[in-house]
């Protein structure tokens with residue numbers, strides 16, 4: 202398990218989400234899936250943190266635990282200073298308005314029997330925040346804020362387009378003014394032509410309302426555009442975390458370097474300066490993750506130490522508070538280039 206260190210953000214008093222040492226294992230007939238294995242991450246008010254990594258690396262599991270749709274095996278989740286990890290459903294109910302999840306596929310998260318108006322009104326009713334005319338006005342305002350015409354309130358989800366349905370989910374999630382929104386691939390089920398407008402809507406609403414946002418995605422161009430900070434996951438653990446601009450300009454972890462090298466960039470000159478790193482092999486099974494550094498089986502730079510000793514996620518001496526878990530990255534941030542493997546000096550403690 203990773204010896205994850207608590208980021209300094211965890212001690213800020215504007216922290217809305219603080220995940221500490223999160224572990225989520227699923228035990229079934231085939232064994233124990235170690236979906237998340239020691240993740241620590243925090244999000245401040247008004248901050249968008251992007252969570253990226255290959256399919257199966259554990260991103261959605263982190264997101265589900267963050268909003269208590271799933272319970273961690275170990276570790277804690279604190280929202281607005283309250284540890285929600287072990288609260289009963291009843292104790293959790295009044296706090297639920299502070300955090301919401303926007304799912305990848307709005308069709309599966311919207312009740313097909315309810316009208317759009319009733320769906321958006323539901324959290325306001327549940328938390329007794331509005332009723333009667335005030336409730337109707339609030340729903341109309343919310344629909345307008347997500348760019349939907351008021352008459353759509355009488356329709357049902359199947360009568361809307363995918364983009365409109367996702368706007369309804371966003372209106373529902375934001376109806377009670379949450380402090381934290383977890384958006385799990387909110388545009389990946391949508392037509393490419395409407396993805397940008399839904400993303401822009403999310404960003405506009407976030408800038409206006411200053412909620413903290415955990416944005417889970419495979420879309421590196423989107424995350425570069427909208428996230429303040431990015432955390433990179435590999436096989437259940439965080440391998441790197443840094444301000445978005447710094448991560449994209451200078452990825453330190455060999456896995457981050459490989460991930461970003463595969464992403465299309467809007468500026469072709471930048472693309473040319475970044476050699477493509479093709480990783481060998483598949484993501485190993487989380488049923489039996491490799492010992493030592495979990496990435497060593499695919500890392501073009503791995504040395505003996507990587508095969509035996511798990512690297513801790515440690516803070517580098519950089520202004521932005523970057524964290525990296527790699528034996529080959531020096532404390533001052535000097536990092537080898539996975540695109541040009543060559544003998545490296547191991548930075549032994």
Ligand SMILES: Nc1ncnc2c1ncn2[C@@H]1O[C@H](COP(=O)(O)OP(=O)(O)OP(=O)(O)O)[C@@H](O)[C@H]1O
Nearest residue numbers: 227234236254255256257258259260261262263487
């Ligand atoms: N309820 C469950 N029972 C058993 N295994 C699970 C369960 N939920 C997730 N997993 C496993 O945990 C691992 C992490 O899954 P998760 O969905 O969190 O990854 P992800 O990074 O979000 O993937 P994707 O990008 O494809 O959504 C995967 O191996 C997945 O099969």
